[in-house]
Every structure is written in C-alpha cells, then in structure tokens.
Amino acid sequence: MAGSPVQVTGTVLTTRRVDAYHALTVVAPGIADRFRPGHFVTVAVGGRNSSMLTRRAFTIHDVKPDYGGTVELVFAVRGPGTAWLADLRARDTLDMVGPLGRPFPLPRDPCTCVLVGDEHGAAPLFALGDALQQRGCRIDFVLGASSADRVFGALRARRMGETTTLTTEDGSLGMRGTVTDVLPGVIADARADVVYACGPMETLRGVTAVAVEFDIPVQVAVEESMACGIGVCMTCVVPVIGDDGVTRMVRACTEGPVFRGERVRFDDVGTIPFDALGAPGGRHA
Amino acid sequence: MTADLRTYLAHVELPNPVLTASGCGGTGRELAQFSDVHRLGAFVTRSITMAPRAGRPTPRMAETPSGLLNAVGLQGPGVEAFLERELPWLAERGARTVVSIGGGTVAEYTALARRLAGAEGITAVEINLSCPNVEDRGRVFARDGSAAAEVVASVRAATPYEVPVIAKLSPDVADIVAVARACVDGGADALAMINTPVGMSIDVDTMRPALAAGTGGLSGPAIRPLAVRCVWQVHAALPGVPIVGMGGVTTGRDALELVLAGACAVAVGTALFHDPYACPRVLRELEELLEERGFDRLADAVGLAHRPAGAQPLSRSDLEESSL
Ligand SMILES: Cc1cc2nc3c(=O)[nH]c(=O)nc-3n(C[C@H](O)[C@H](O)[C@H](O)COP(=O)(O)OP(=O)(O)OC[C@H]3O[C@@H](n4cnc5c(N)ncnc54)[C@H](O)[C@@H]3O)c2cc1C
Ligand SMILES: Cc1cc2nc3c(=O)[nH]c(=O)nc-3n(C[C@H](O)[C@H](O)[C@H](O)COP(=O)(O)O)c2cc1C
Ligand code: FES
Numbered sequence: 001m002a003g004s005p006v007q008v009t010g011t012v013l014t015t016r017r018v019d020a021y022h023a024l025t026v027v028a029p030g031i032a033d034r035f036r037p038g039h040f041v042t043v044a045v046g047g048r049n050s051s052m053l054t055r056r057a058f059t060i061h062d063v064k065p066d067y068g069g070t071v072e073l074v075f076a077v078r079g080p081g082t083a084w085l086a087d088l089r090a091r092d093t094l095d096m097v098g099p100l101g102r103p104f105p106l107p108r109d110p111c112t113c114v115l116v117g118d119e120h121g122a123a124p125l126f127a128l129g130d131a132l133q134q135r136g137c138r139i140d141f142v143l144g145a146s147s148a149d150r151v152f153g154a155l156r157a158r159r160m161g162e163t164t165t166l167t168t169e170d171g172s173l174g175m176r177g178t179v180t181d182v183l184p185g186v187i188a189d190a191r192a193d194v195v196y197a198c199g200p201m202e203t204l205r206g207v208t209a210v211a212v213e214f215d216i217p218v219q220v221a222v223e224e225s226m227a228c229g230i231g232v233c234m235t236c237v238v239p240v241i242g243d244d245g246v247t248r249m250v251r252a253c254t255e256g257p258v259f260r261g262e263r264v265r266f267d268d269v270g271t272i273p274f275d276a277l278g279a280p281g282g283r284h285a
Numbered sequence: 286m287t288a289d290l291r292t293y294l295a296h297v298e299l300p301n302p303v304l305t306a307s308g309c310g311g312t313g314r315e316l317a318q319f320s321d322v323h324r325l326g327a328f329v330t331r332s333i334t335m336a337p338r339a340g341r342p343t344p345r346m347a348e349t350p351s352g353l354l355n356a357v358g359l360q361g362p363g364v365e366a367f368l369e370r371e372l373p374w375l376a377e378r379g380a381r382t383v384v385s386i387g388g389g390t391v392a393e394y395t396a397l398a399r400r401l402a403g404a405e406g407i408t409a410v411e412i413n414l415s416c417p418n419v420e421d422r423g424r425v426f427a428r429d430g431s432a433a434a435e436v437v438a439s440v441r442a443a444t445p446y447e448v449p450v451i452a453k454l455s456p457d458v459a460d461i462v463a464v465a466r467a468c469v470d471g472g473a474d475a476l477a478m479i480n481t482p483v484g485m486s487i488d489v490d491t492m493r494p495a496l497a498a499g500t501g502g503l504s505g506p507a508i509r510p511l512a513v514r515c516v517w518q519v520h521a522a523l524p525g526v527p528i529v530g531m532g533g534v535t536t537g538r539d540a541l542e543l544v545l546a547g548a549c550a551v552a553v554g555t556a557l558f559h560d561p562y563a564c565p566r567v568l569r570e571l572e573e574l575l576e577e578r579g580f581d582r583l584a585d586a587v588g589l590a591h592r593p594a595g596a597q598p599l600s601r602s603d604l605e606e607s608s609l
Contacts, residue, residue, distance in 0.1 A: 004318040007561060044559060051351040053505045053559050097561065227346045227353060228558035230318070232311035234331075234357045235346040249339045249360060254315070270497065271342050278337035278363070 005230065006030040007097045012088050013070055019149040021120065022086045023061070024094075025072045031098045032069025035060055037128035038221055038258045041071060041098030042229035045081040054227040056081045057253070059124040059198070060099065071096070074123040074152060100229050101257045104128050104196055104219055110136035111193035114186055115161075116179050116207050118199025119145045122152040124221065128196060129160050138162050140190045142183055144203075148173035163190065180206030187214050194218070197261070201269055208261030218261035224252040224269075239265040239273050247276040288575040289582040290568070292326065292549045294409055294527050295449040295474035299326040299381060299550065302583055303540065303568040306531050306554030307332055307385040307413060307453070308357065312371045313378070319561040323379035326550055326568075330371070332387035332413040335397055337363040347486045347495035351533075352507030353555050354484050356498035359387050359416075364400050376406030383451065385411040386440070389419040394436045398443035410444055411451040412436060414468075415480040415502075427455035427480065430467030441472035449474035451529065454519075456482045456511050462522045469526055476519060477529040477552070479512045505555040509533030513546050520547020520588050535563065537570020544571075544583065545590035 010026035017023075031041060042055035062072040077086050088094065104124075107113070113132050115125045122143050129139045141157035144167035151173055157164040165182050166174025175182055180203060187195070187210065197207040198221040211218035226236040231254035240250045241263045249272065250256070265273060272279050292302040305316070308331040313322045322328050340360030347354045361367070367384075375382045384407050388394040394412065401407060414427035414436060426432045433452065441450045452468035454461060456479040465476055481502025486495040494500075512532025520528060530548025534540050535556040543551050551571075556563040571583075580586050 007319065051506075052348060053351065053353050053555055054346070054348050055559060225344050225346065227348075227355075228561075230311075230561055231315040232309060232561075233346070233355070233558050234308075234311075234340065234360050235343070235355060237340070237343060237345070237360065269343070272339045276339045278339035278360070280339075 005098050005100050007095065010071070010094045010096045012090055012092045012094060013067065014090055015088060018074065018152065021074050021076055021152055023072060023074050024085065024088060025070050026094050026096060027067045027069070028071045028096050028098075029069035031071050031096060032063040032065070034099050035063045035071070035127075036099070036103035037131050038101065038103035038124055039099035040101050040229070040257065041073070041096050042100065042226070043085065044095040045084045047084075052081055055097065055229055056085070057226045057229050059120075059221070060127070061123040062127055071098070074120060076120055076150070097229065101253060102255065104221070104258050106131055106135060107137065107194060112138040112140070112190050114140045114142060114183070114190060114192045114195045116142045116183060116195060116197040116199070117144075117152065118179050118203040119150055120152060121197070121199030121203070121221070121223075124198055125196070126153060126156055126160065133160070138190070140186055140192065141165070142167070142179045142186050144168065144174075144179035146170065178206070179203060180210060183207060183210045184213070187211075187216070192216060197221070201266060204261065204264070205266035208264070208266065212262055219258055220261040220264065221257045222252050222259060222264065223257070226253050229253045239268045239271075239276055241265065247273055249276060249278075288572055288580050289584075290572060292583055294451065294529070294550065297408060297449055301326045301568055302544070302550040303564050303571070304383065304529060304550055304552040305329050305557065305564060306552035307411060309554035309557050313375050313380060316557070316561060317378065320565050321378070322375065325380065325564055327381040327383045327408055328375060329383040329411060329552060330367070330385050331361055332359050332385040332416075333364050333367045333397065334359055334361055334387050335364055335393055337361065337366065342497040344495065344497055345501075347501070349484070349486055349503065349507060352484075352503050352505040353558070354486055354496060354501035354503055355481070356496045356501035358498070364397055368400070368404055372404060372406055381408040382406055383409045383411050385413050385453070387413040387416045389416060391435050391439055395439040395443050398440040402443060402445055407448055409449045409451055409475070410440065411453055411477055412440055413453050413480070415453070415455045425455060425457070427453075427464060428458050430464045433464055434467040434471030437468045437471035437473045451475040451477050453477040453480055454515070455480045456508075456515050461515050462518050465519045465523060465526070469523060475527040475529065477531065478515045478519065479508065479532045482508060482511060504533070506533035506535060506539070509539060509542070513542055516543055516546040516548050517590070521591060524588065534567060535559070537567050537572070537574050540567050540571045541574050541586070544586050545588070547588040547591065549584070549587045
C-alpha cells in the first residue's frame with residue numbers, strides 16, 4: 001500500500017450526470033497522490049451536525065493532476081447519504097478519507113486480462129485498465145447492469161478494450177442476461193490469463209465460479225456494508241480462507257476490498273461458517 | 286494559561302481525559318495512521334475474550350437517526366494472540382492501555398484477569414459486564430448487581446494491586462446506582478458508563494430486522510442524554526468514585542457535558558467511525574471550552590453541574606477572591 005490514508009476537506013470541482021449515475025470530481029491532493037486502482041474513499045454525508053454517523057464508501061473512479069490532484073467518484077442514489085451527495089454543487093466541500101483498502105494487484109509480466117464490472121462496479125476498472133495497459137497487458141471488458149442507463153463506461157471501454165461485451169437484464173443494451181452469462185465466451189476468445197471483477201456479491205460469486213472453471217486467477221473487489229472504512233468497527237467482515245487454509249472473518253475495508261475470488265466463501269457471506277476461526281462451538285473455538 | 290487536563294483513574298494518572306471507547310479503536314494500529322496513540326489519555330482495547338471469536342454474522346450494523354446499531358459480537362483473536370501481537374505494539378508506542386475483558390462466566394473473567402496479570406504495559410483493566418452470563422440463561426451480568434459484583438471481586442483479586450479495575454455498566458437496568466454500588470462494593474476502583482443500550486431496526490423493504498442478529502447495541506449522539514443521566518445519578522450517589530463517561534461524545538462540548546455530570550474522563554466511540562481524528566479534536570475543543578470558562582484544572586469541572594441551583598458558576602476570578 002502506498003502510504004497511509006489522510007483525511008481532507010475536499011472542494012467539489014465539478015458534478016455531472018452520466019445516465020443513471022452522478023459523477024463528482026473533488027480536489028483532494030493528498031488522496032490523489034497515493035491512489036492505486038482499486039482504492040476507495042469514504043465521505044462524511046449530511047454536513048456539519050449530520051445525523052448520519054457512518055461514512056459512505058466509494059471506489060475511486062479516476063484521479064487527475066489538476067489543482068494539485070483531483071479524485072472522481074461515480075455513484076447511484078440509493079438512500080439519504082447518496083441523495084445528499086447528489087445535491088452537492090461546485091465549490092461545496094466534502095470531508096473525505098482515503099485512499100483506503102488493498103488495491104488490485106497487477107501482474108508482473110504482460111498478459112491478457114478480462115475486466116468485469118456490474119452496475120457501478122465498472123467505476124474502478126478504467127484506472128485499472130490504464131495501469132494494465134502500461135504494463136503491456138491486453139484488456140477486454142465485460143460490463144453489465146439491469147438496464148442500458150445503468151451500464152457505466154461503455155464508450156470508454158470500447159476505446160480502451162481489445163473487445164467490449166455489454167449485457168443488460170432487460171436486453172436494452174448488448175446481450176440480454178448477466179455478465180456471468182457471457183464471461184466464459186469472452187475468456188475463451190481472448191485466451192485470458194486473469195479476471196478482475198467488481199460488483200455485487202452475487203455477481204462476484206458467479207464470476208469466480210467461471211474463472212475457477214477456466215483455472216485462471218480472479219481478483220474481486222467486494223462491497224460489504226461499512227461504517228468506518230478504516231478497520232476499527234468490525235462491521236464489514238466476510239469469510240475468507242487464509243494462506244494457512246483457515247477461514248477467518250476478515251475486514252473488507254482493510255484486508256480487502258480486493259481479494260482472490262477463490263478465497264472468498266461467497267456461499268457463506270452473511271453467516272459465520274462453522275469452521276471459521278472462533279466460530280461458536282467450532283473446532284478452533 | 287492552559288488548563289491542567291490531568292486526571293486520575295484511582296491512583297493512576299492520565300495526562301488527559303480523552304480515551305477511546307472499547308471496541309471502537311481497533312487494535313490501535315488503524316488509528317495510529319491518523320494520530321499517535323500515546324497522545325490519548327488511554328487506549329481502551331476491544332473486549333478481549335479467552336478464545337478467538339468470529340463474532341456475529343453480517344449485516345452487523347444499521348444506521349439510525351444520530352445513532353448506530355451494532356451487533357459485532359466481540360470478534361477478536363483471543364487473549365493469547367492479543368498478548369502476543371497487540372499489547373506489545375501498544376506498549377512500544379508508549380500508549381497507556383486499558384484492557385477490556387469479556388466472558389461468559391465468572392471463571393472466564395477471572396482466568397482472563399490472571400492471564401493478563403503478568404503482562405507488561407497494562408494501565409488498567411476494564412470489565413465489560415454487558416456479556417451474557419451462560420450460567421444464568423444468558424442474562425447480562427450488568428443487569429444483575431450481585432452477578433456483576435461477583436465478577437468484579439474475582440477480577441480485582443486476580444489483578445495486581447497497582448492496576449485499577451474499572452467496571453463498565455449498561456444503561457439497560459432499572460437502577461443503575463444499585464449496580465454501580467454493588468460493583469464498587471465488589472472492589473471496582475472506577476466505573477465506566479454507558480455501554481450500548483439494546484435496540485432494533487427493521488428494514489421496511491425486506492420487512493426483516495436490519496441486523497442479522499436481530500437486536501444490537503445503540504451508540505452515538507442518540508444515546509447521549511441517557512449517558513448524561515447515568516453519569517449524573519451515579520456521581521450523585523458515589524461522588525468519590527472516578528467515572529469514565531461515554532455515549533455519543535463527538536465534540537468537546539459533549540465531553541464537557543459528561544464531565545459536568547460527574548465524569549473525570551470521557552471515551553469516544555462511534556465518533557471515531559465518522560472522524561478518525563475525533564480524540565485529539567475532542568481534547569482540543571474540551572481544553573478550549575474549559576479555558577473559556579475560566580477553569581485552571583479539569584478536576585474543578587468534574588461534577589460541577591451538581592452544585593445547587595442559583596450558585597454562581599465557578600470562574601477564575603471567584604477562585605482568586607476566595608479565601609482558598
Ligand atoms: C468499498 C466500497 C466501494 C463502493 N463504491 C461505490 C461506487 O463506486 N459507487 C456507488 O454508487 N456505490 C458504491 N458503494 C456503495 C455505497 O457505499 C452505498 O451505495 C452507500 O453507502 C449508500 O449510502 P446511502 O446513505 O445512500 O444508503 P443507505 O442504504 O441509506 O445507507 C445506510 C447505511 O448502509 C451503508 N450501506 C448501504 N449500502 C451499502 C453498500 N452497498 N456498501 C456499503 N455500505 C452500504 C451505508 O454506508 C450507511 O451506513 C461502495 C461500497 C463499498 C463498501
Ligand atoms: C462497533 C462497536 C463495538 C463495540 N465493542 C465494545 C466492546 O467490545 N466492549 C465494550 O465494552 N463496549 C463496546 N462497545 C460500546 C462502546 O465502548 C461504548 O460504550 C458505546 O458505543 C457508547 O459510546 P459512543 O456513543 O461514543 O460509541 C462497542 C460499540 C460499538 C459501536
Ligand atoms: S468498515 Fe469498519 S472495520 Fe471495515
């Protein structure tokens with residue numbers, strides 16, 4: 001990890017709508033400097049004396065050197081916190097902590113990578129794609145969502161990727177179905193060496209199953225409900241198998257959000273597997 | 286003129302009164318990325334248990350108005366790993382460490398206290414009494430004065446005399462003063478309050494409880510009036526007993542409120558999730574507020590709200606004119 005996170009009071013530079021999403025560019029030099037693809041930030045929502053105590057986590061979509069360093073977030077309105085964010089205007093301030101989490105590991109040698117993004121999960125993939133291309137990797141995109149207006153970054157993917165495959169559940173754009181449905185074909189055609197994926201747990205479970213089928217490594221960025229983002233509250237845990245073969249409830253915010261897909265026990269998310277370290281009545285208890 | 290912020294937990298001096306709340310500061314390493322742990326009045330660990338614990342399933346948290354419901358379930362590595370990996374790190378950084386302990390039986394609390402007894406770098410032991418007593422059908426120790434007193438007495442007996450033992454109380458009781466008194470009679474050198482009252486939230490979309498565990502502990506500013514009331518009542522009844530006040534402290538003003546109610550130290554919990562710099566900020570703000578009000582010493586503000594109505598607020602000029 002490139003240095004420790006910082007808390008900054010960023011100034012909103014621009015806001016824009018991208019189909020179903022809002023994009024927010026914030027001047028936050030300390031965070032932009034340390035950014036690696038896969039990092040996320042947390043923001044305080046609701047202003048001073050807010051009644052919303054937990055910070056909201058967002059992947060960093062992009063950083064630029066302008067004004068000493070800017071950070072761009074892409075988000076969909078979901079509840080009161082994201083609704084507040086969507087009302088921000090240029091020159092408003094935003095309390096931001098980052099960069100946080102374990103970024104995507106990059107391959108040492110050039111190889112072929114499939115980048116899978118479901119809904120806003122596409123947000124971190126373009127910075128990742130840039131980093132991979134700088135290392136001489138070939139990249140292919142698979143982007144999906146429930147409907148066309150929720151597929152993020154299709155144009156940019158078409159410009160960057162060797163191939164781009166789009167899916168929507170309602171068939172309004174690309175193939176009808178999910179990213180998982182088309183992934184085997186994309187991996188086979190590209191002769192992919194590695195898969196990177198970001199999206200809801202259910203998608204990551206499906207993507208991991210496909211990669212395992214092809215016997216290629218898969219790096220997934222998980223999204224678990226977070227209160228602090230810095231590793232102190234223990235609310236964001238997922239069951240992950242360690243190098244020693246032992247399953248632990250690990251913090252998605254600090255040990256993740258990027259994990260090797262086959263290490264995440266997707267079927268057991270939302271439970272404490274009986275064989276996890278410290279499980280009630282378990283063998284390690 | 287800067288106010289003297291030193292405070293005492295029994296005979297142990299702390300350079301300032303702002304602590305982390307148990308379970309809210311991680312291992313210390315996470316907060317150290319933002320500010321030095323040795324600058325805290327003390328670092329309070331999450332509640333350490335004998336064996337490793339995986340905790341509760343997710344979702345473990347739900348946000349409520351000015352509050353947070355959590356059901357983490359004391360996830361932790363167990364006392365051996367704590368002594369091997371976490372305590373030495375804190376000691377190296379010069380942090381004053383208050384080790385919180387949690388157990389399901391009196392014997393387990395006692396065994397924990399014994400295991401900690403030899404370890405270097407423990408400033409105080411805090412007993413988290415909000416744990417279900419497995420020998421009493423899961424009734425929480427903190428709800429039963431005699432069970433709480435029994436835990437306190439056996440932990441006190443197993444802990445070196447120079448290490449103060451703090452009993453942490455729950456507000457979910459009919460008479461918090463009775464439980465506080467039982468703990469002090471059992472040998473507690475200080476009290477901490479409040480732990481989280483039990484609450485619940487239901488997701489109206491899924492039409493299911495928002496937390497996997499169903500219920501959870503409520504924290505944050507939503508519970509501050511409850512904390513102020515508990516500290517007030519206990520300080521009134523037991524004015525000589527040091528109290529670590531907590532519950533919704535997010536600013537120096539909130540800390541001062543608890544101090545005026547009778548706390549000689551305050552702990553910051555949920556606010557750390559919102560602001561990783563909360564502890565040094567609360568301390569700075571508290572110091573400013575004390576100075577603005579003419580206090581030379583934090584100690585002079587402790588419990589001051591208990592003075593009779595109509596009495597003049599204490600100010601520096603009053604002190605200078607007084608015959609004291
Ligand atoms: C590492 C990470 C990266 C993320 N990146 C993005 C992104 O790039 N774009 C985007 O649109 N969304 C992203 N999310 C999801 C985003 O954090 C939630 O949509 C947001 O917190 C919802 O807040 P709210 O107040 O609008 O909704 P509410 O549902 O009212 O939120 C209530 C509480 O639940 C938490 N919460 C709710 N949903 C989620 C969720 N899916 N993940 C984490 N916490 C949640 C909130 O933090 C808050 O504490 C990311 C989440 C994580 C963990
Ligand atoms: C996520 C979380 C975990 C906690 N874990 C513990 C714990 O392990 N032991 C304990 O005694 N109290 C624990 N608490 C309670 C706090 O120490 C504190 O008493 C309470 O949250 C009120 O303070 P606050 O409003 O400042 O958070 C926890 C609270 C939270 C929010
Ligand atoms: S979000 Fe608090 S520990 Fe991960």
